Amino acid sequence: MPSTRILRVDTQRPDPALIARAAEIIRGGGLVAFPTETVYGLGANAWDAAAVGRIFHAKGRPASDPLIVHIAEIPQLAQVAREVPPSVPLLSRHFFPGALTLVLRKSARIPDNLSAGMDTVALRMPDHVVARALIKAAGVPIAAPSANTFSRPSPTSAEHVLEDLADKVDLVLDGGPAHIGIESTIVSLVDEPPRLLRPGGISLEALRALLPDLQYTPHFANDADAAVPAPGTLLKHYSPRARLLLFHGDDCAVYAAMRAEIARHSRVGLLLRQRDAVQFADLDIRTESLGSNSEQAAERLFAGLRALDKAGVDVILARAPEQSGLGLALHDRLLRAAVGEVIDARAML
Numbered sequence: 001m002p003s004t005r006i007l008r009v010d011t012q013r014p015d016p017a018l019i020a021r022a023a024e025i026i027r028g029g030g031l032v033a034f035p036t037e038t039v040y041g042l043g044a045n046a047w048d049a050a051a052v053g054r055i056f057h058a059k060g061r062p063a064s065d066p067l068i069v070h071i072a073e074i075p076q077l078a079q080v081a082r083e084v085p086p087s088v089p090l091l092s093r094h095f096f097p098g099a100l101t102l103v104l105r106k107s108a109r110i111p112d113n114l115s116a117g118m119d120t121v122a123l124r125m126p127d128h129v130v131a132r133a134l135i136k137a138a139g140v141p142i143a144a145p146s147a148n149t150f151s152r153p154s155p156t157s158a159e160h161v162l163e164d165l166a167d168k169v170d171l172v173l174d175g176g177p178a179h180i181g182i183e184s185t186i187v188s189l190v191d192e193p194p195r196l197l198r199p200g201g202i203s204l205e206a207l208r209a210l211l212p213d214l215q216y217t218p219h220f221a222n223d224a225d226a227a228v229p230a231p232g233t234l235l236k237h238y239s240p241r242a243r244l245l246l247f248h249g250d251d252c253a254v255y256a257a258m259r260a261e262i263a264r265h266s267r268v269g270l271l272l273r274q275r276d277a278v279q280f281a282d283l284d285i286r287t288e289s290l291g292s293n294s295e296q297a298a299e300r301l302f303a304g305l306r307a308l309d310k311a312g313v314d315v316i317l318a319r320a321p322e323q324s325g326l327g328l329a330l331h332d333r334l335l336r337a338a339v340g341e342v343i344d345a346r347a348m349l
């Protein structure tokens with residue numbers, strides 16, 4: 001494959017000629033990385049099993065981990081799914097386009113490799129002008145997981161895509177930083193009652209306002225588990241190269257436990273909300289701020305992990321957020337990034 005091209009694209013009024021070039025690559029069976037409001041996607045023609053196979057190969061993604069299909073308009077839903085449950089119109093009215101992915105019974109046109117051999121398919125309509133323009137111009141639904149190497153932090157900028165996938169993708173559309181910064185919320189409507197499979201950009205609370213019986217049981221599968229885990233439940237995911245330690249507890253306990261940990265290592269980095277980071281201002285320590293609210297934390301989380309990796313730290317200290325609103329997704333990502341290494345600071349006092 002020739003080396004990857006990167007094209008800067010206006011996110012409000014993308015140049016139609018540029019979108020047409022990208023769409024041509026998709027139709028020709030190639031791979032295009034493109035911006036969405038959640039994270040960058042690695043896209044291929046969803047009808048083309050060979051192109052879909054290239055996604056798995058480029059990412060080093062196990063064949064057991066299915067992809068999300070992206071659509072630009074509601075009528076495409078019926079091409080991708082063979083059954084449309086009664087809750088879909090309500091959910092799509094509220095959350096399409098947006099950071100909600102629905103798992104439905106798949107249509108016969110969905111290649112087996114895309115859905116990892118399952119009878120279901122995950123589907124989303126991104127809330128991003130460039131993403132939808134690309135899908136429309138390609139004239140096909142676009143299969144797109146996050147545009148990172150498998151198990152690495154998701155990409156929230158074109159630079160992140162290149163860090164992982166340079167020369168493995170034909171074109172990168174650079175639309176600047178991803179606005180939400182964490183992936184979509186996945187809801188399975190093939191289960192009764194419906195089940196939240198992955199917390200993400202749309203909160204559990206907002207979804208339960210429309211689906212009162214929506215279930216959520218966090219699941220973290222270990223590599224050592226004998227059975228193939230359900231898609232997306234692997235504990236190690238979104239992980240930096242450095243070890244990440246996730247601290248639970250109140251302010252005093254967490255700050256004390258973090259100081260003890262800092263003293264133990266020579267190259268430590270902090271990934272903290274601003275109000276926590278200022279507690280360590282007396283130390284000369286590499287810090288990535290997660291800002292002052294959940295939205296900012298989501299936007300900065302993956303970029304912060306990558307920045308600390310680049311800085312060459314061995315250990316990253318982070319704090320468990322409140323598990324409500326976007327905090328539920330933040331906690332999920334941090335726990336997987338930490339591969340389960342949680343420090344209960346209260347127990348250390």
Ligand code: AMP
Nearest residue numbers: 066067068103120121122145146231232
């Ligand atoms: P990514 O786009 O990289 O965030 O990965 C897509 C994720 O969507 C997978 O890891 C699964 O968690 C989920 N997914 C995709 N298709 C299905 C499906 N048919 N059933 C359940 N989960 C799915």
Ligand code: MG
Nearest residue numbers: 145146147154
């Ligand atoms: Mg991913």
